[in-house]
Amino acid sequence: MLVETLREIKRQPIFSKKSLADKLNVSEDMVGNALEQLKRMGYLEEEKPSHCSRNCKFCSFNCSSSSLNTMVITPKGEKLLSSN
């Protein structure tokens, strides 16, 4: 289930919980759980917008920009995908 989720994300990198749920034939809540676990175990990583590190003195830009958070599959995640 976790590996499948990760693989599906790689296949459709811009996804919604619903599109993954439909694909994996589980509920959206389950997809949410899987994403959380994948992040917790370090297979998937959320990219904190780096300009939010508060070291930008000239400006301040919205860092709560929740709708635009991207992720990456970590090397650990890539390894998992290629070994499974």
Added chain:
Amino acid sequence: MNTLALVGNPNSGKTTVFNALTGSNQHVGNWPGVTVEKKEGKFKFNGKTYNVVDLPGTYSLGAFSEDEIVARDFILKGNPDVVINVVDATNIERNLYLTTQLLEMKAKVVVALNMIDEAQERNINFDIEALSKELGVPIVPTIASKRKGIDELIKMSIELIDKDIKPNVKISYGEDIDREIKNLERLLNNKNFEYPSQWIAIKLLEGDKYIYELLSNDESLNSSTEFKDTIDRIKDNIDDYELKIVDKRYEFVNNVVKKAVKRPKEDVETKTDKIDKIVTNKWLGIPIFALIMLLVFQLTFAVGEDLLGGLMSEAMGALGEIIKNSLVKTNSPKWLVSFVSEGIIGGVGAVLEFIPLIVVLYMLMGILEDSGYMARAAYVMDNIMRALGLQGKTFISMIVGFGCNVPGIMATRTLDSKKDRMIATLINPFMSCGARIPVYLVFIAAFFPDKGGLVLFLLYFLGILVALLMGKIFSKTLFKGETSYFIMELPPYRLPSFRNVLRNMWDNVSGFLKRAGTTIFAVVTILWILAVLPLGVEPYSKNSILGQIGTFIAPIFKPAGFGTWQAAVGLFAGLAAKEAVIATLGMVYTGVGEGAALISAVQNAFTPLSAISFMVMTLLYTPCAATIATIRKETNSSKWALFAALYTFLVGWIGAVLVYQIGTLLGFS
């Protein structure tokens, strides 16, 4: 005395159950994490007194947080007679993940299937019998907040105390792991830890640091080479084991849910899907994005300029008068009056006049973002970006650049390949930042007062276009290589929260205000000094130092239609900060204290065509010093910073000249 422990996810209703059981009044809150430490209470049933412990809410029983350790230690070491697992029925999968871990602990569990009222409201139905069979534990539906099902829960729990049954459901983790568990169990069995051997074995395979530490203190274990070898072997595969164990738990949960939970058929097509079908359509996506942006700018103008704009400029004008009059009245030196009224009020004031419009623009942008639309825009743009050999994530840094290019360039850090990152950095300055808006607005007010929204939109659009074009050129010439994909979740659409929108606006506007008080103020001061020197010269004239600098640069801009020394000085000052362009114009068109005067001065000095070419120049030419410094820092190269400064200037100049020359050829003026 017998003890019952309450375990469950945060906010599942444990404390409410606790209060219902004991009649005590513990704090109940509608947000996760209210109960931080365990709370104890008592209740009487059939003449016997029972002890109840309310444990902190956790999603899991690993060693991830202090709460998890408190909860699991109590379950395993506190020897509760029965564990009441409070499960939030509206969020069943997540809650049952914890339940599976209680089963792993071989605890005597009763599940209180709580919030059943809310579940019913959402049409989530449970087959209690099937659920009980699949989990192998008794289930009691409850509505703790209305004390429904609590008596049943008490009865069920007390019955269980005396029964000598333990959960009999076995979760298989796959052959390898099951064998490893058996093996470890055998090694641990006669060692007398406070935890059950099987549970320790699972935790070892999950890489639980706390348990590893516990075992490392046990001498007899560590003297066994077999144990050491086993541990070494496990450690080599720890990631794999951990993943499989978590995975199997979910598989188990998924199975239980499939058998015992009936949810309303999820709409095959939700509202979000319906909207997405249109806004992310291959052909319609981009036109819709363009249309939405056009609407944003039209609305910005209608509200920010037509409705509120006048107020601010009147206020600035009035404030200017008052300050000037009071300075004159108190017999202040002439130079001070000139500095304050022409320099500060004419310059900084000219910038501040546009605050209302900027407020409105960033609120609308915030709405687009918070509603979830911006993510779709990024998705739509991703296709184009990739066709051009650019990384889709570049567009996200571009959106950030609409606020300010400095964070826009910092946002390129998330691009992993050096190629993608360099390109994204070099094209970010073409994104029209907030600081350029005052320049556009003055020229719009002077020449296109009723087409403001459209002009703004076209400028922003041109910025994106030029950025994409340059990106394409760079990816073909300077930096070749693979472009990678990017991962992003499209959240469901939601009503934007007022708070987020306000915050987004304030983040941008406060930066604007800060710059007005610092950079712009400093630039204006320096320029004012240059404008009144050498002593005896007529201030703000061609013969002042400033005038001479401007006259020297001006010829470059002749082909673009604005070869005046004032325009040249304005653009020059804009290198410090883009608002300085307008602050400078406000100052050098002497005596300008309020918007209307600046606008008529601009009307005299420019034509509609040269106004357009000047706006194009402002949009595209060399970004402000802060942006250049950021490029230098982020690329770690002065060479690239210099390159960025020069090539953008060239692009801006070519753009402005093209506009002016083609426009002239076509007969515009």
